Amino acid sequence: MNLIQTRGPAGRAGSAPVAARYAAVRGRTEALAAPLSAEDQCIQSMPDASPAKWHRAHTTWFFETFLLVPHLAGYRRFDDRFGFLFNSYYEAAGPRHARPRRGMLTRPSAAEVTDYRAHVDEGMAALLRDPLPEAAVLVELGLQHEEQHQELLLTDILHALSQNPLLPPYDPDWREPPAATGEAGWLTLPEGLAEIGHAGPGFAFDNEAPRHRTWVAGCRVADRLVSNGAWLAFMAEGGYRTPTLWMSEGWAACAAEGWEAPLHWHRRGEGWMQYTPNGLRPLDPAAPVRHISWYEAEAFARWAGKRLPTEQEWEVASALPGFRDATGIGWQWTNSAYLPYPGFRPWEGAVGEYNGKFMINQMVLRGGSLATPPGHARPSYRNFFPPGARWQFSAVRLAEDAP
Amino acid sequence: MNLIQTRGPAGRAGSAPVAARYAAVRGRTEALAAPLSAEDQCIQSMPDASPAKWHRAHTTWFFETFLLVPHLAGYRRFDDRFGFLFNSYYEAAGPRHARPRRGMLTRPSAAEVTDYRAHVDEGMAALLRDPLPEAAVLVELGLQHEEQHQELLLTDILHALSQNPLLPPYDPDWREPPAATGEAGWLTLPEGLAEIGHAGPGFAFDNEAPRHRTWVAGCRVADRLVSNGAWLAFMAEGGYRTPTLWMSEGWAACAAEGWEAPLHWHRRGEGWMQYTPNGLRPLDPAAPVRHISWYEAEAFARWAGKRLPTEQEWEVASALPGFRDATGIGWQWTNSAYLPYPGFRPWEGAVGEYNGKFMINQMVLRGGSLATPPGHARPSYRNFFPPGARWQFSAVRLAEDAP
Amino acid sequence: MNLIQTRGPAGRAGSAPVAARYAAVRGRTEALAAPLSAEDQCIQSMPDASPAKWHRAHTTWFFETFLLVPHLAGYRRFDDRFGFLFNSYYEAAGPRHARPRRGMLTRPSAAEVTDYRAHVDEGMAALLRDPLPEAAVLVELGLQHEEQHQELLLTDILHALSQNPLLPPYDPDWREPPAATGEAGWLTLPEGLAEIGHAGPGFAFDNEAPRHRTWVAGCRVADRLVSNGAWLAFMAEGGYRTPTLWMSEGWAACAAEGWEAPLHWHRRGEGWMQYTPNGLRPLDPAAPVRHISWYEAEAFARWAGKRLPTEQEWEVASALPGFRDATGIGWQWTNSAYLPYPGFRPWEGAVGEYNGKFMINQMVLRGGSLATPPGHARPSYRNFFPPGARWQFSAVRLAEDAP
């Protein structure tokens, strides 16, 4: 099967035997949900976020809809009504429950969703017993999709629990990941023609292709992320009160939403605490800042006399020696709008809606975060959110023009 | 202790021994919550409604705050943070969680709320062991308060579950209450001076007092409630499409919210089903209509060539022989605004906020509904909701001027 | 012709010859508009207010639609499209321009509206040449209607001009009306059966009828209005920062809209100025307060240990010797909701929409204001606005229960 020709998601070369990988990914989702009560899993704290239970069911629906129904002879849907409840945004897959009302779904219960997952896992086990010439790539897509929802499950539940005045921890065993600290070094990118985008082998999303040439102006990119301490300096110098530092729209958002610090920061006495997956913790000035919008990142960069890198610069720089914390800490806002690469063609069929229809009014983030499943991200990976989004583990890496 | 002098809630004369009554009322709340999962109990479907778990905790907070803390020596609060979470609107009792965000409280869990109830019940048992010269009336107020929340628990959960496309039943054993059917008879009220309002004995809310004289113009009041069948006729004659039948503001609400039938009606094929506590059921044309706003009730009355009774007319008529279904089916919208009676004085202390501060932009409903706890309502009882509210078990009893 | 029987607006007995009165009222409207430029006349500062030009055209449309078209043989409409533009809310008179978009009507120009007025005045002159057995009462209604719009023209333009940072005066020759100042005296109302409502002779609106008996509890009513000085004391004692003084809904409005003083008050240095029809002027502590919502009036009354009178109390008290400033200064908020009197029947025909369809979520104001045309108001007159409205010349007269 020639994946390029059929324009489905590109396969994952050299992966673990697929059944084992399937079990691992699916199990990881359940492990992430394990610290949560049924109540925790049910609520939705804002239209952009989804309940943990919904993530668990929606990822299951994906396998049922795109793999089991078309490809497993004799498969019976777990519940015919779940298509309506757990379709996210696939117009081609039929009507669906309104996104901002996902938190109203007390039924099916978390336990029933567990049964749903088991039912589909059983079907997938049957399907994976034999070679899958046609659908192999969709299995991998389903797993990549589930990994993406694993990250969202964590950012969404953090937001949901943060709405509770008790500020309960998601997981009392959770620990901050180690990151590069101290003064940033600067990596130099020479001017010239570069290639970016995914060229295989291995899986990539359609939005990472095709690999293509791009002209990169010379510049310098920081070798590490901006720290909480630097952010405190920005705040101390009136960063949140100085409109000339901000995009016009960013300043409006700042004023309308009353921003005066990153999301999940809480003033306590003279200092700041940070709400983390392990509850409210003292803010570590050396650690990278996170939970900031593009608007804030961009204003900070202006205040610092720098700028954000483009996604092309980021991708090229990430291959340089000394580039720290590409992933594992926080997604890094770029100054690139999320747009199709030259020659972009969405996948065929319903999964063609996966990425393409969001290519407007969003900014690209590169790298990966502490919530990104191990092995999920790669240098060509394009994450994207609207410039006002703050509930992701979003961070800042600075750049500057060549002198 | 002279309750009238101190202007606290008037005591309930001749009630069952208070400890037994306390146990019965508290137990009834738990019985109402029994069919609900922890998830069901957690969600909030609109700002005006509250989660079932919140009702269970808030009624408990009421006893803790107004009885145990001031009156039980050595009492220790279950959790110091619950005051913030479960205060509803008592400014005098301190700051509180934002009402529209009550559905975010996955913690404390439903099970912890059960523990909270047990803790407070234990304290109350201790408190009730001895005579309560000062606080007796507050105990009764706490129980009346809890009964009010029992009704809300049911209307709120019905609304919450109705948001689920699966339309799950609240209780598969629930049955429709029997009601007077068939053509209405008309009870005649002569013109003259009447007395309305509560004069004891027994408990009443401050808004039912003082009993006072009022001049009632002669009129006729229907002896039963308007039926679903009559409502279908209103609909068939374009009731929801004829602006001249409506108050100006009512027509705006009808258009803005797309009303074309009472709340909880679902078109199925040619006919209508009704979402009930027992799930979706065929609509019974003989049964009284319910889940209608004041706007709809008033438009219906105009279409029928009648009007709504005033609350004074309702109260006087309710004493006439032949007056059916005063309570047990649906609260009956009146054409009276919810305003203080002449000489009204709110209770003293924090409970003075109980009723008085809502006396604007609300209409009075009289009677009682299928969700009203047995024995809770009385002829002088004043229920009130904004004219656009539809999620209560609200019904229509017509009136007309004397010929 | 028996107007009572036909239930049209009751005629004005003993009025000046109708043609002369028509000319006087119509001319007064033009005199009110005279200080305004075409631009001033065009804008609409909020959905509840209308442009001055629109008032001028709409009152003209009223005569054209309800008098000339049905009653003047051979009358030709000035412009067939004006019915759509200048119908306010008469469903029976056809579709109409959206109320919040009245400020978009730069055409017809102010000059064309002058022509429109002249055209209709000419038609009316022809109509009034002969006796009008059928339509006489509609002529009077048209004039009363125009007088009502004269008051609105002034309150609306004051609001519109107040949006301009330059705070331009409406009329540099305008002077404050004299009012009773100093300590209030208290007029005593004995308990008993009273009659209120209009019984003729002379014109009255349908909502003032029928005259009917009502039981009035004994009380005392202030003989004058609350002063700016008293309001300053309320403010100084934290009136706008004390939620327990307010209705729940009123406090929400106060917080949402950031009220900290009456409308049209401007802090200048240590003190306050008031925006008046003559521009920004020093606030006179002795003068009656105005431009307050019902919410504020009611909170003030609670702070003062008093209450607002009911409309029944107001009407009875207004006949007592010593009752000052019933009209001429500010409309006085009552604690009565705007509801139909017992036996109320709206006028027949399209003018039946005049009053009845607004009888929900509004509070009654009694008396009259500095903007009320001389001779327009009477003791039975019922003005009404939603409890949050502040842009009228609304004032406070206190009452209290009999000791």
Place this chain on the structure above:
Amino acid sequence: MNLIQTRGPAGRAGSAPVAARYAAVRGRTEALAAPLSAEDQCIQSMPDASPAKWHRAHTTWFFETFLLVPHLAGYRRFDDRFGFLFNSYYEAAGPRHARPRRGMLTRPSAAEVTDYRAHVDEGMAALLRDPLPEAAVLVELGLQHEEQHQELLLTDILHALSQNPLLPPYDPDWREPPAATGEAGWLTLPEGLAEIGHAGPGFAFDNEAPRHRTWVAGCRVADRLVSNGAWLAFMAEGGYRTPTLWMSEGWAACAAEGWEAPLHWHRRGEGWMQYTPNGLRPLDPAAPVRHISWYEAEAFARWAGKRLPTEQEWEVASALPGFRDATGIGWQWTNSAYLPYPGFRPWEGAVGEYNGKFMINQMVLRGGSLATPPGHARPSYRNFFPPGARWQFSAVRLAEDAP
């Protein structure tokens, strides 16, 4: 003075003597406003649009603030309060009137704005009498700025007048501009390194610089604009009812705003009319479509099996022989987000806010429209609007990947 070094706006080489050019540009603004009454000039139909009078005053304020006050000795401001009223968005120039309330400014009148313009023109005449080593470039910027507002004056007034049910013409003498009609030809762009951006000579905005290299993938660009006839075919095939053709956000906008045709189209009987500067006119199927959002343009391109060009492709293609209607008809949406060019540096001083702070959530349009002043645009010109904007003269030019 080396403009590049000081990073102010680049000068216009070889222009007409500046005083003559000043007079011509300023006179053109007045000519555009000439068909409008004072009322027409006063209103604001939506927050994104401004009143014609405001455009006239704001462009004048620009000269007063950035030229006369700093550079003309002895200049006296016309009115000290105008800075507050007519500053648009320059934070560095002080506080300003809220943008959505510009339609409330009935004072100063249109006539006073004429006086203001004369006063500033007089000052400018004095200033321009002598050589302007430092400020020359700011004069040109002021003129370019005024030309931009000339276009907005026309699109804004068209929107404002379109709110009037009478659909009055802006100018009965206005005629549609001629455009290339018939089947599109396709111009081929070879793959390779290209240069785009302004390099002089002549004026350009800061956002057009620096000129820089960019890698362009091979593609084909249409030689003319999409026609109304093609748009009718899109509509006939359900373009406005097919979500899979749309960006997710675009479909939401389409549904929320009820789009079913371009802005300013009016269904009349079986066909369509178009509201134009000359009022309502029959829609010409051969003429280019206009008044479409980026969302619609992008959906149309997908329906047509094509795509929108990037701004780089557009700029390179515009130099090819056969490229028709680059300007004069409608601005052409590109698939490029409005972002800084590599090495972009905003101008220094207050005018640095001119362009840079809007570089988020906007898409680039290229070319020029029938409302663009002659000589104003150039191939490197970057216009920008949010993807939902429809009130500009916005059009579509298609592109496709190389086969």
